[in-house]
Amino acid sequence: MTENSREASSVLAKHTYTVSAVVRGYAGRTLYVNVGDGVIESKPVTQEMKDKFIGGRGFDLWLLWNGVADDTKWDDPENEIVISSGPCGGTTQYPGSGKSIVATVSPLTNVVIDSNAGGHFGPLLKFAGWDAVEVQGKADKDVIVVIDGTTGTVRIEVAPEDAPGDTHLLGRWLLDRYAADEEARRYTSSITAGTGSEHTRMGCLNFSLYDRKRQDLRYKQAGRGGIGTVLRDKRIKALVVRSRPVKGDSNAPADLGRISRTGAEMHREVREFDPIQNRMRSRGTSYLVQIMDDYDLLPVHNFRYGSHPDTPQINGDVWEARFTQGLPDGCWYGCTIACAHAVDGYEVKSGPHKGQIVIVDGPEYETIAAVGSNCGIFDPDVVLEINFYCDTYGIDTISFGTALGFVMECYEAGVLDTEKTGGLELSFGSADAALAVLHQMGQGEAFGEVVGLGIRGMKRYFVEQYDTDARFLQDIGMEAKGLEYSEYVTKESLAQQGGYGLTNKGPHHDEAWLIFMDLVNNQLPTFEDKAEALHYFPMWRTWFGLCGFCKLPWNDVVHPKNAQSAEPSKIPHHVQNYVEIFSGVTGREVTSQDLIDMAEGVYNFQRVFNIRLGYGLREHDAIPYRSVGPVTAEEYESRADRYDEQLRELLNLEPETMSTEEKMSALRVHRERQYELLIDAVYERRGWTADGVPTLSKLQSLGIDYPEVVAVVERHL
């Protein structure tokens, strides 16, 4: 079909613009697209936005705040999906500088979810002239939004009925349709979901990148919080962006030399130390599987245990042998950490795509732990099959694995039986049943539809339909705020219980990962120490998402000189690299403290946003007891020595004189009290009231005391 005839038949709305050059990391405009009424507009990026919100997640939140109402629900037309990379996104010289950050009102949590992904979309969007894209409205038929920075046009097109539903086919179809030749393919990227996003609350987004070595598409996922579900609810089939060729100065940094120097030095560090440290370049994050098992932190059987004898069957050595080696597997140019590995030539064994030869992107640590050990599945082929289908269906692997672990425990506890699961025997380790559920989620049928509600939805459903004990479900359901936990056992680390519970979006490890500092190193012995860490690290890790950075290059390779630094856990020499890059890109000379201050403003804004939407208070920071201590006697007995000793040492009890039930009860009272004390300490450190509300003076000191922000908190002060 020629461009003209296609246009005549299928273009619902069109907007033309002049593609302005990027200046010091900013295109200077954001794009608004309403797929409901066809309005497409350009909005200016103000100095205030740059100063207070920086970019990336900050821009997402600001645009979303202005787009939604206090009572907006995830499936209301005014809900938006906002995508932005940030001022440093698109830098090619430094590893991990191509992230896209997405935000929306989540179908799982009803508050703002932010999730990030690699792939080329965010940087290419900027090079096509836009610092962010904001999509609102609901189409009445499937549409494709095309942003073409080579012609300066934005179009909303009707998606033809023959367009495939699942990402691994749809991405290729889009590439053939919108990128005619090899050069166009290099600078085109799409965002798609899949059929699973249409039928579940845990839909993810797939961000494509064209892999020049493989001459094929790869995908990185913005997995958390059901953003794919929102995309499909809006009936958006895909967002496609195309830019002019990327060069080393496409991001137009203020000081190219400073960035090149910092980047070249970092690449040298990766070359020298990655092979003797985590070996990210050959194993990616899969190296963590064995480590977490060794430290009793790997979720096994719905987070009951932290290790399993079969872990070596799915550990990093196994994946190193499966991953294609020797390719520059960065998800954006210049990422020599190169964790984005893949299994090539995989033959699909089940479901609607059975027999196809595909590339499986990953699996990464979170996926292996979620769909593997947490569900008692220690077969790498099954992990690969689930990984492939989750991605192509547009289902978050973390939510899927954590939710399925919950289902399996419910099945083994008798809450569910084959009558309720439609005949599926969903005990731990049941690989066939796990895949069957996944395919049902892809098709939106049978028991898969129930699992697709997510854990919070299932808890409600089981209580209503089966009269199940709500307290038991609350104890074992690994969700907080409605979001499924990511994959670390937190029972023995109070700080990390807070690292998951005291988050803005729900229990995800990208705010803080304090288990080693707290549990192993004993660096956070007091509540004040824990609170300081739960201030510093969430702010620091938020900062990455304001700028378009991945956090792995910060901590997954480290120069030995770090050992002599005053605070090795902060990895100061890498923090300084980010000072160099941010200053070098934007021309705004900053210190390491400035980075924390930037993030603190946005972090508090997000907290207020949650309060505005009816959540975000202390009661919403509650966590399930499974993440705090042993829920069942079996769990207690499996680590009885550890727990008995704690009863003796911390509570002066005599465990030998107590029944298991009594011991569990005493431990529970103690641990739940500790969590409440932690909340008190963290709120105080963050400048919040005892109910978790940022104070006026905190908002003033951060410069975000806008009248509409103040109005929200005043109702709670």
Added chain:
Amino acid sequence: MILVNRREQIAWEEGLTVARLLERLRFTFPQIIVSVNGELVRRDEYGTRAVPDEADVRVVHLMAGG
């Protein structure tokens, strides 16, 4: 006895090295910083550096987690 990370008491043994201690503790994470009685131990010395009885050993694990 030796003290690890200001908390855990570990029985001392004849000929104890840093490498052997890490093995006993199952400290397999590659990104660690070890000091014995306040003195940093380089990675290539783990196999040879002796850990004396009553030593104050710190094994700082750096951050992990995707």
Added chain:
Amino acid sequence: MKVLSHDPELCVGCYTCEEVCSETWFKLVDRSRSSIRIHDDGSGPLRAVFCVQCGECIAVCPTEAISQDRRGIVRVRKKLCVGCMSCVGFCPYDAMFYHEDQTEPYKCVACGKCVDPCPADALAILDEQVAQ
């Protein structure tokens, strides 16, 4: 394959080669743009850093901008390069260079322009095996 060869015993450290190289490829006499660098660490013979055409950078490049030509010389194609510096950091000889005024790195392609001007006869274009 023919590669550049440097004899530290003969080199007098006059840096003529660096000047000739930058003038040849950048039309500027500016040693910071040279693809051969003479290092004098104050003790022992002078050391020269330049590409030995080992090709290790080829697999590191994410855009297939680096390849070996028919003569075995490793070349950076500017059109494909996105300036990511991966090759600079991963060169085992630190012989891939960059300059802050341009995005693409550059390297010795054994053109031999520095050989004749060398007053000490310390440079030559030799067969790879002989050079080693």
